[in-house]
């Protein structure tokens with residue numbers, strides 16, 4: 387999408403002599419019948435308040451401090467891949483976007499970096515991002531458990547220093563590991579491993595799932611830990627149990643497919659966290675949240691960040707991936723459109 391086209395959707399430019407008026411009026415007549423909104427299509431999440439604000443610009447979006455850094459919009463690029471040539475291109479495109487629009491970024495699993503330097507450049511995004519925006523490395527809970535057991539937590543610190551990352555994202559993915567043909571076995575509860583890590587780790591920690599979210603008991607336990615943030619990675623978008631089943635044999639797919647349908651949506655998790663914040667009061671030590679998993683667009687994100695009674699931003703993975711694979715221009719235009727959409731929502735929509 388070209389910059390001009392993005393503007394077109396937001397605002398029409400009527401010059402004094404208005405040379406396109408007649409073509410436009412013809413369009414209006416032709417398209418009117420196609421432009422009926424059916425009852426089932428109505429989005430009832432917002433009050434629309436058209437008379438209270440002028441058209442916004444991107445600079446109207448408030449800066450957001452997150453994990454000790456500054457973001458220019460409340461939008462996070464959720465952890466994705468590394469360790470292949472394509473991943474380097476994707477990460478580089480995404481890091482350039484974060485730099486330009488002031489967004490935060492989580493890396494995909496950095497496990498390969500613990501073992502060798504071959505793939506370092508796939509993950510080495512700080513030189514592109516600059517120092518202002520948040521940037522987090524990523525490891526799975528099975529790896530954390532193993533590193534603790536082998537007394538190698540220092541390797542994580544070294545990796546974070548080398549990447550100049552602000553902290554570590556831990557993905558907790560017992561279903562994925564179980565269903566992945568080459569997956570790891572988790573021998574201790576993830577909560578035990580996270581607690582053990584916290585005892586010997588002085589860096590910021592974010593804990594996330596990988597597309598099925600978390601229920602109330604897991605959230606309650608995590609919210610009481612001194613961690614920087616919980617990322618939902620909720621059910622409703624990319625689902626790694628489903629993905630691993632595509633990589634399994636047909637028999638496993640048939641037997642376990644039901645597991646991929648289980649979990650908690652981002653909307654449900656917002657409700658759960660709000661309820662738990664009321665219950666826990668001062669015992670809630672985790673103060674920031676990334677609402678992610680199935681967030682299709684800025685309207686979903688805008689709605690949910692306004693619904694959560696806590697400091698939060700929203701994150702997307704596959705939506706960015708779709709365009710980042712194509713190229714920088716494509717992901718740039720997608721991001722610009724999302725941020726313009728956010729500015730418009732801020733100006734005219736109040737969440738019910």
Ligand SMILES: Cc1cc2nc3c(=O)[nH]c(=O)nc-3n(C[C@H](O)[C@H](O)[C@H](O)COP(=O)(O)O)c2cc1C
Pocket residue numbers: 464465466467493494495524555556557594595596597619620622623624625678679680681701702703704705707
């Ligand atoms: C290609 C791809 C690779 C991913 N790799 C990781 C990973 O290494 N670590 C992780 O924590 N999450 C990983 N995720 C999960 C995402 O961070 C996110 O939680 C999930 O995709 C749900 O978000 P979405 O619905 O916006 O895609 C990956 C997602 C995608 C699409």
